[in-house]
Amino acid sequence: MALKKPKDVPQIPKARxxxxxxxxxxxxxxxxxxxxxxxxxxxxxxxxxxxxxxRFEVETLKIFSFLNYKITAQARKEKKTIDISLLGLTALNDYMAKVQPANVEIDFEDLFGEFTVNILKQDGSINSALINFNIFKKEIEIVNEFLPEKKNNSKFCTFEIDKEKFTYSKEYSK
Incomplete structure (x- = not known):
């Protein structure tokens, strides 16, 4: 018995x-x-x-040894705020497993002045920092690290400036 040819394509429900x-x-x-x-x-x-x-590099403090993971993230820049939403972990297809933390690298261009950086988790927790970018002095500094006013908000992320990974030549850095 032959199957009937469908008249329309069935709709697959979208995940939230x-x-x-x-x-x-x-x-x-x-x-x-x-x-x-x-x-x-x-x-x-x-x-x-x-x-x-x-570059904003967000990495886990836990180190994975059996599989290599990558953090999936979504980023948005509006006026003087940068929102980075951490969506979860994804396993990488590597033959050799390395002992390393999961991370994600997000690049932005044309940042100058003070920006509020918000790191958001899937449960709704937000950690924020006020960061000053100065391209002329070739420096980035953390002005303030804070938790926004929100019910049950907890600290899950720390912020740091990694001067060892700066790619400016040594003559410009202090």
């Missing part, structure tokens, strides 16, 4: 996708404070076109 705006409005569940991520900020010279960029 949390975007950055929905994450900012959601209330996280109450839990103890545990530092899970570290956000390193530094200047990075792009190898393909040679442009100088600002």
């Amino acid at each position: 996708e949390k975007n950055i705006d929905k994450l900012k409005k959601s209330t996280p569940a109450k839990k103890k404070t545990e530092i899970e991520f570290n956000c390193k900020i530094y200047f990075h010279k792009d190898g393909t076109n040679g442009r100088q960029k600002y």
Whole structure:
């Protein structure tokens, strides 16, 4: 018996996708404070076109030994705020497993002045830092690290400036 040819394509239901705006409005569940991520900020010279960029490297503090993981993230820059939403971990297809933390590298161009950087987790927790970018002095500095006012918000991320990864030549750095 032959199957009937379908007249229309069946619709597959879409999974609920949390975007950055929905994450900012959601209330996280109450839990103890545990530092899970570290956000390193530094200047990075792009190898393909040679442009100088600002790199945000978010990595886990836990080190994975059996599989190599990558953090999936979504980033958005608006006026003087940068929102980085951490969506989860993805296993990489590597033959050799390395003992390393999971990380994600996000590049931005044309940042000058003070920006508020928000790191958002899927449960709705937000960690923020006020960061001053000065391209002329070739420096980045953390002005303030804070938790936004939100019910059950907990600290899960630290921020640091990684001067060892700066790609400016040594004559310009202090």
